[in-house]
Amino acid sequence: MEYPGRGDAARTMALLWDGAPVPRRGPRQRLDLARIIDAAIAEADRSGPAALSMRALAQALGIGPASLYTYVPGKAELLELMVDRIAGAQPLPAADAGWRAGLHGLAASDLATFRAHPWLLQVATSRTVFGPNVLTRHDAALALLDGYGLAAIDVVGCVTAVESYTRGAASAVVEAEQAPVLTESSDDEWWAQRAPLLSERMAGRFPRLTALEQAGAFAVSDLTLPYTLQRALDRFAFGLDLVLDSIGARIAAARD
Amino acid sequence: MEYPGRGDAARTMALLWDGAPVPRRGPRQRLDLARIIDAAIAEADRSGPAALSMRALAQALGIGPASLYTYVPGKAELLELMVDRIAGAQPLPAADAGWRAGLHGLAASDLATFRAHPWLLQVATSRTVFGPNVLTRHDAALALLDGYGLAAIDVVGCVTAVESYTRGAASAVVEAEQAPVLTESSDDEWWAQRAPLLSERMAGRFPRLTALEQAGAFAVSDLTLPYTLQRALDRFAFGLDLVLDSIGARIAAARD
DNA sequence: GAATACACCGAACGGTGTACGGTGTTTCTT
DNA sequence: AAGAAACACCGTACACCGTTCGGTGTATTC
Numbered sequence: 035m036e037y038p039g040r041g042d043a044a045r046t047m048a049l050l051w052d053g054a055p056v057p058r059r060g061p062r063q064r065l066d067l068a069r070i071i072d073a074a075i076a077e078a079d080r081s082g083p084a085a086l087s088m089r090a091l092a093q094a095l096g097i098g099p100a101s102l103y104t105y106v107p108g109k110a111e112l113l114e115l116m117v118d119r120i121a122g123a124q125p126l127p128a129a130d131a132g133w134r135a136g137l138h139g140l141a142a143s144d145l146a147t148f149r150a151h152p153w154l155l156q157v158a159t160s161r162t163v164f165g166p167n168v169l170t171r172h173d174a175a176l177a178l179l180d181g182y183g184l185a186a187i188d189v190v191g192c193v194t195a196v197e198s199y200t201r202g203a204a205s206a207v208v209e210a211e212q213a214p215v216l217t218e219s220s221d222d223e224w225w226a227q228r229a230p231l232l233s234e235r236m237a238g239r240f241p242r243l244t245a246l247e248q249a250g251a252f253a254v255s256d257l258t259l260p261y262t263l264q265r266a267l268d269r270f271a272f273g274l275d276l277v278l279d280s281i282g283a284r285i286a287a288a289r290d
Numbered sequence: 291m292e293y294p295g296r297g298d299a300a301r302t303m304a305l306l307w308d309g310a311p312v313p314r315r316g317p318r319q320r321l322d323l324a325r326i327i328d329a330a331i332a333e334a335d336r337s338g339p340a341a342l343s344m345r346a347l348a349q350a351l352g353i354g355p356a357s358l359y360t361y362v363p364g365k366a367e368l369l370e371l372m373v374d375r376i377a378g379a380q381p382l383p384a385a386d387a388g389w390r391a392g393l394h395g396l397a398a399s400d401l402a403t404f405r406a407h408p409w410l411l412q413v414a415t416s417r418t419v420f421g422p423n424v425l426t427r428h429d430a431a432l433a434l435l436d437g438y439g440l441a442a443i444d445v446v447g448c449v450t451a452v453e454s455y456t457r458g459a460a461s462a463v464v465e466a467e468q469a470p471v472l473t474e475s476s477d478d479e480w481w482a483q484r485a486p487l488l489s490e491r492m493a494g495r496f497p498r499l500t501a502l503e504q505a506g507a508f509a510v511s512d513l514t515l516p517y518t519l520q521r522a523l524d525r526f527a528f529g530l531d532l533v534l535d536s537i538g539a540r541i542a543a544a545r546d
Numbered sequence: 547g548a549a550t551a552c553a554c555c556g557a558a559c560g561g562t563g564t565a566c567g568g569t570g571t572t573t574c575t576t
Numbered sequence: 577a578a579g580a581a582a583c584a585c586c587g588t589a590c591a592c593c594g595t596t597c598g599g600t601g602t603a604t605t606c
Contacts, residue, residue, distance in 0.1 A: 043483035051491045060583025061571040084340070088563060098586045100564080109563065159411050159461050161468075164488055169496055176498040186505035188528070194462065195529030199451070202458030205415050206450065212417075227299035232420055235307045240425055242432040249442035272444070273451030279539065280532035316552025317602045344594060354555045356596080365594065 046111045050118055050165040054105060063105075065095060070105055071119050074112055078153045086153075113157050118165025120151060126174045133285070134278055136178040137193075141200045141274050148204035152212060155205055179281075183288035192281045199277050203270045210266035302367045306374055306421040310361060319361075321351060326361055327375050330368055334409045342409070369413050374421025376407060382430045389541070390534055392434035393449075397456045397530050404460035408468060411461055435537075439544035448537045455533050459526045466522035 048055070054067040073095055078086040088109060092099040106112045124147055127140040148154055162168070175197070179189045236244065304311070310323040329351055334342040344365055348355040362368045380403055383396040404410055418424070431453070435445045492500065 044487060047484065047487040047491070057572095057583060059571095059573045059581065061585080063584070084562095087561085089561090097584095100566090100587080101585050103564075104584060155415050156412055159415070159465075161465055164484065166491070169492070169499065173496045173498045176502060180498065186502050190502060191525050191528035192532070194525050195455070195459070195532050198458035198462060198529055199455045199533075200458065201461065202454035202456065203451070205457065206454060209415075209417055228303065228420065231300060231303040235303070235422070236425070240429045242429045242436065243425065246432060246442050246446060269447050269450050272447035273454055273533075276448070276451050276536035276540075277455070277529075277532055280535045283535065283539075284532075313552055313603095315550065315602095315604045317554080317604095319553065343592080345592085353553095355594085356556080357554050359595075360553060 042107070045107055046114060047164075049106070049111065049115060050163075065097065065105065067105055067115070068119075070095065070102070071112070071115050075116050075120065075151065078116070079151055082153060084153075084156075114163045114165065117154065117158060117163040118167045120147060120154065121163075121165065121171050122167030124171065126171060127178055129178050129180075133178050133182060134282065137175075137196050137278060137281070138274065140175055140178070141196055144197070144200045145204050145207065145270065148201075148208055149211060152208045155201070155208060158201075182285045184284060185288075188284060188288075192284065195277055196274075196281075199273060203273055207263070207266045207270055210262045298363070301363055302370060303420075305362070305367065305371060306419075321353065321361065323361055323371070324375075326351065326358070327368070327371050331372050331376065331407065334372070335407055338409060340412075370419045370421065373410065373414060373419040374423045376403060376410065377419075377421065377427050378423035380427065382427060383434055385434050385436075389434050389438060390538065393431075393452050393534060393537070394530065396431055396434070397452055400453070400456045401460050401463065401526060404457075404464055405467060408464045411457070411464060414457075438541045440540065441544075444540060444544075448540065451533055452530075452537075455529060459529055463519070463522045463526055466518045 049067070057063065070091075074086060074091055077091050077094060081090075086109075088102055089099045092102050095102075106115070124143050125139075127136045127143070129136050175193050176189060179192055184192070305323070313319065326347075330342060330347050333347050333350060337346075342365075344358055345355045348358050351358075362371070380399050381395075383392045383399070385392050431449050432445060435448055440448070
């Protein structure tokens with residue numbers, strides 16, 4: 035799954051910013067780019083990030099695999115288009131209710147997006163997609179901290195911190211959410227097989243983990259879906275509050 | 291690259307916790323598990339996460355591809371072993387110098403590991419590896435906040451927040467670091483091709499981005515490696531301080 | 547010495563992303 | 577009106593992937 039995006043950057047940029055070029059001669063295109071991207075997103079949602087195959091996508095669209103390449107230079111570029119399209123579907127953070135509500139909303143929206151499209155976590159780690167929607171979103175995020183007296187570099191630092199935290203913490207949430215999904219067809223096979231083996235090996239060692247597990251703050255075995263997911267969501271909110279509290283402190287300090 | 295780890299969990303657990311079983315009959319094994327894992331890590335470092343192929347690994351080890359499967363059930367399990375082995379090579383966080391130095395050291399060590407093995411960011415997102423070294427490290431991290439009067443659930447929340455932030459922010463650092471690496475062979479091809487196209491499209495829109503760019507806090511084009519990397523590292527430290535400051539506030543509040 | 551358990555490997559299966567050449571359709575040019 | 581050009585579409589093929597299978601030879605055990 036190394037998609038360095040070698041193929042000419044100009045075409046990718048044009049696709050991201052200007053859409054597909056309209057051909058002036060020859061037969062009409064049977065599909066349009068938006069439909070392809072949406073179908074690809076749906077396919078990826080259904081069957082995982084790298085499980086998205088050009089062949090399956092072509093079949094879902096009713097065309098031959100090779101025909102896809104008349105719309106899109108390759109899979110790497112298609113993934114970039116998918117990322118930017120999803121960014122465009124997200125609501126932009128609003129500064130109306132103050133910086134804290136704005137950043138909170140930004141993080142909540144990002145979390146919801148990662149939960150809806152878990153494969154984004156594996157795609158977006160490699161390199162930022164410089165598409166119009168992604169940049170618009172970034173711009174709106176930076177605007178949230180405008181006018182509070184923070185230095186420009188600190189504005190960027192705070193927004194980046196929220197986004198970094200969100201990405202990392204969203205991984206945990208998605209993991210908690212997906213664990214039983216992958217195994218639901220076979221009665222929690224994954225955990226059912228590992229849990230006894232694990233608690234057997236952990237006996238004696240790991241005093242902290244077992245202590246916290248008994249305090250109800252942690253569980254490494256004996257998991258059920260809603261419990262784990264709720265805990266992951268609680269932790270997400272807890273950590274987000276940590277970050278936001280500190281930003282508040284910086285703002286208060288800058289007000290002097 | 292969907293590796294659900296279907297193959298029997300018992301064998302994977304045994305490999306993680308007890309090492310490879312020693313055969314009692316037949317010819318001696320020509321390799322040992324540790325060498326295979328190390329070679330796989332080296333291969334992944336060199337050529338990316340999914341670019342690690344069992345065939346190339348076998349060739350690097352001087353055996354046939356099929357022979358790998360006498361040591362390891364499959365690629366998914368091998369990746370788990372790689373993750374745990376790397377966790378074992380990291381220094382454990384020390385509580386000697388107080389919680390803040392301890393958490394800072396934890397994040398710094400994680401960041402260094404992600405920079406040394408960037409593919410971890412794409413592998414570890416899918417599911418936690420329950421190996422001895424990973425768990426030991428987790429246990430030591432939780433111990434850092436022991437004895438400061440925090441509720442058990444908040445201890446977990448704080449440590450998780452640091453780890454989540456680290457993972458997310460490490461992505462940005464690795465991205466800044468890798469961008470020119472991928473293209474060094476062809477004169478910054480990636481950026482050189484995109485930068486002009488990008489600033490052309492950005493003209494006019496994105497007031498915040500361009501303002502911040504002019505303030506020197508941000509740069510979307512006109513990048514050079516050391517500049518970007520240094521800025522990414524600064525941002526990493528800035529956000530980490532945000533998280534740690536808030537943890538300090540919670541500890542102070544709990545002291546009453 | 548025979549039986550057994552095992553490491554190793556060549557070949558193959560079903561999958562992937564993508565390149566190429568050909569065919570038929572539409573539009574522009576003359 | 578007729579030809580040329582540009583284009584969408586697709587069958588096929590290539591190189592690669594992870595993994596399985598059957599066979600072969602070796603070391604230990606009985």
